[in-house]
Amino acid sequence: MDFSIDSEQEALQGAVRGLITKAYDSSETRREVVKAEPGYGEGTWRKLAEMGILGLPFDEKLGGMGAGPVEVSLVAEELGRVLAPEPFVESVVLAGGLIAAAADEAQAAELLTPLAEGASLPILAWFEAGRRWDATPAAVTAASSGDAWTLSGVKEPVPWGASADVLIVSAATEAGTGLFLVSADADGLERGGYTTHDGLRAARVSFDGTPATPLGDVSADQSALLGRALDAARIAYAHEAVGAMETALQTTVGYLKTRKQFGVTLNSFQALTFRAADMYTALELARSTAAWATMVLDAATEGAEVDVTAAASQAALQISRAGRHLGQEAIQLHGGIGVTAEYSVGHYTSRLTAIEHLIGDGAYHRARLAAAVSDHEVLDPIG
Amino acid sequence: MRLQLSPEDEKFAAELREFFTTQIPEEIRETVRARRELSKEQMVESQRILNDAGLAVPHWPAEWGGKDWTQLQRHLWHEEMALACVPAPLTFNTNMVGPVIAAFGSQEQKERFLPATASLDIWWSQGFSEPDAGSDLASLRTVAVRDGDEYVVNGQKTWTTLGQYGDWIFTLVRTDPEAPKKQQGISFLLIDMTTPGLTVRPIELLDGGHEVNEVFFENVRVPAENLVGEENKGWTYAKFLLGNERTGIASVGATKRNLATVKEHAIALGLLEDPAYAGRIADLENELLALELTALRVAGNSADGKPDPASSILKLQGSVLQQAVTELAVDVAGPASISSGAGDDSTVPEWARLATPTYLNYRKTSIYGGSNEVQRTIIAGTILGL
Known part of the structure; x- marks a missing residue:
């Protein structure tokens, strides 16, 4: 077992630390950023994209850096050090990680390339009222008619749910758990965003016969x-x-x-x-x-x-x-x-x-x- | 960062496991497994077998039997030894006086003492604490006065573990009562325990056992050649020694094995059907995991003659977990835990009879080797700069 990081990982750590400590040079700066919408620094997010951080774990073919969990952990630790509000874990690690695992090639390119470029913010909606950390969806259900799918029900809290341009939603299907993509401008989608106690953002996201696209193979339990x-x-x-x-x-x-x-x-x-x-x-x-x-x-x-x-x-x-x-x-x-x-x-x-x-x-x-x-x-x- | 062992380290661990489980007599390992007291003969036999195979002092300098292993390999050695219920080599010899002599002793001292220390032909006792010098060790009052080619030693040491078996004792003695700081007037002296004027008196502990002793020195004449390093530099050597001691004191492997045994008893009693009990064990396993990983991560060994202050974490948390596992054993035993004096005709199994004496005995772990309060002082002062 080896806990040491190599020189490339050290360089990554140093670069991220440089960027993020400059962006959040004091807790006052952080307070100002989280007070204004969207609750994180859009300029900082762009710089993270330019540095390749938003595509860190994704395939190089998709505009990513093909890095692994160790590199991801170094970035997360740097962000935590200054309480940087940027949704790296929520969007790149969680939503991005799920897309990378579930999507077919075309979907992966369509979703992950813009994420890596900082042009898209995909967010996973999985918490439901009264369900705590049980990941089996119950409140949001999926219905199909031919190839067309719709979702109904409520997800809350959804971290950064009102900021996302695309939501990945877990919903109950006949097979069990299905994963769906919902565009921010979809019919029947309502989002009520609010500030969380840590200064960040979350939302109530409700679906009412809202059109959705399967992420990967929803005929199976995902x-x-x-x-x-x-x-x-x-x-x-x-x-x-x-x-x-x-x-x-x-x-x-x-x-x-x-x-x-x-x-x-x-x-x-x-x-x-x-x-x-x-x-x-x-x-x-x-x-x-x-x-x-x-x-x-x-x-x-x-x-x-x-x-x-x-x-x-x-x-x-x-x-x-x-x-x-x-x-x-x-x-x-x-x-x-x-x-x-x-x-x-x-x-x-x-x-x-x-x-x-x-x-x-x-x-x-x-x-x-x-x-x-x-x-x-x-x-x-x-x- | 990498999780898996390299193929070489895999092979290394497998070979050690094979050795420990086949070469150390089963009777000795069973004694350790059941937490019964080992006899002196058993400890000597076990250490000789290890030493003959080059496995007693791998952390010593190579010319004195050390192995130049990586820190991970040392960890694997400790771990496999503990899991196989092999008694660890006598810590006074291998972790305390041996490294001090190897680092600071004269060539004559090294040749005279190190081989016999590794093989346990000399059984060393520790003469540090005194009735009025516990955590404040530097206030010790046992004096050594130079008289020609000899020192004349007078005073008293206490808490001398297994001193009843000791052939030699390594001591901290005051050689300069006038030194401006009390730490500056202390020397590190090796004393033959058969010297006239030296007496050992047992102290009975809470569990009824005879584990520690008082050692009295009355005009004990010690050849000056038995001084280690320089006169009045003993405090430096003692700090080096205590840094080494704290590393071994984490006892991760032994605690894991003991927890596994208690868990077996808990399962047999149906206790794990209670989620609170299962949770308590999960918590302990998780804390042990964190400690083991930390032992692997920090360089917990003395470097350049100075103890790594991070070794204080290992001592602190290691003792807390050793105690927590003995406490769990008492709780799992339930009312049977009072039957410590029952014989083999009892319906109470041996492990339950031993549970409370062990629990009481293990209160020592947060006291010896620098109490946990001393460790917190080191962490706050040396690491955090408070």
């Missing part, structure tokens, strides 16, 4: 494709969370060194420095698990027989614990300023909370792992 795409996105989100946790810790450590009370800096108090030490330990344990899950996913894409679902849950469970721990302590160790909108650190807690509830919380992933706990004697990370 739940496995959806599940894999969600697991790959969970792993990318875990890296975004690691980046965010790292900054939350750095900010907190900086504050402890400079803020004075009782005539001394806060780092004079062991009650506080020990808590910072525990935050560091939690972060490093989470970082290791996230990196390992990426290696598992990478091995799977190369055809190795590894359990990506378990690895995604293992990373998500670790991120859930560490994210809550670091997010809560970062605020507490700052005191009152930590809960203000003006100061950065609370926004990290907010985003970490959102990430956890997008990927499935600790209880959800613990249950997924607990169901398989008797299947092995010991966990062997090398496989």
